[in-house]
Amino acid sequence: QVQPVESGGGLVQAGGSLRLSCAASGRTPSSYAMGWFRQAPGKEREFVAGINWSGDSTTYADSAKGRFAISRGNAKNTVYLQMNSLKPEDTAVYYCAAVFFPGVGVPRKYDYWGQGTQVTVSS
Numbered sequence: 011q012v013q014p015v016e017s018g019g020g021l022v023q024a025g026g027s028l029r030l031s032c033a034a035s036g037r038t039p040s041s042y043a044m045g046w047f048r049q050a051p052g053k054e055r056e057f058v059a060g061i062n063w064s065g066d067s068t069t070y071a072d073s074a075k076g077r078f079a080i081s082r083g084n085a086k087n088t089v090y091l092q093m094n095s096l097k098p099e100d101t102a103v104y105y106c107a108a109v110f111f112p113g114v115g116v117p118r119k120y121d122y123w124g125q126g127t128q129v130t131v132s133s
Contacts, residue, residue: 012036012122014044014106019127022096028129030091032106034122043111044089045120046080048102048129055105060116061089069116073099096131104129 018030034044045060058078059070065082079092089106104127107120 012042012108012110014108014122014124016104016106016124016127019104019129021130021132024096024098024131024133026096026131027092027094028096030093030104030106030127030129032089032091032124034087034089034106034108041110041112042108042122043117043120044082044106044108045116045118046089046091047105047107047120048100049105049126050099050102053102057118058104059091060118062114062116063112067114067116069118093129096129098131098133100129101131102129103127 012034014032014034016032046058049055059080061068061080077095081090106124108122109120111117
């Protein structure tokens with residue numbers, strides 16, 4: 011089992027940047043695809059970005075394209091979400107997730123979830 015743990019959330023003004031980090035502990039995290047999701051108050055959780063096990067394939071929600079960047083650390087058990095040009099509508103709890111997926115591509119369904127980190131963007 012893999013346990014993701016997020017960090018790096020906080021309060022930022024519109025137009026600012028934040029970098030979220032996620033460390034995944036447990037069994038062979040390097041064979042796992044990892045992703046970021048978010049849930050705003052009163053809304054369903056939505057996919058933000060994902061990265062495959064090797065770090066050479068990524069995918070983004072339309073709302074994140076051009077502003078957010080997902081990457082993996084050298085140890086492959088960490089993943090980052092660099093968020094630039096933040097907007098008030100990016101305010102949400104951001105969750106890191108993992109799934110065993112040593113194949114090609116980036117999945118959209120994940121099995122293991124972190125507790126979430128709050129991101130608040132003020133206008």
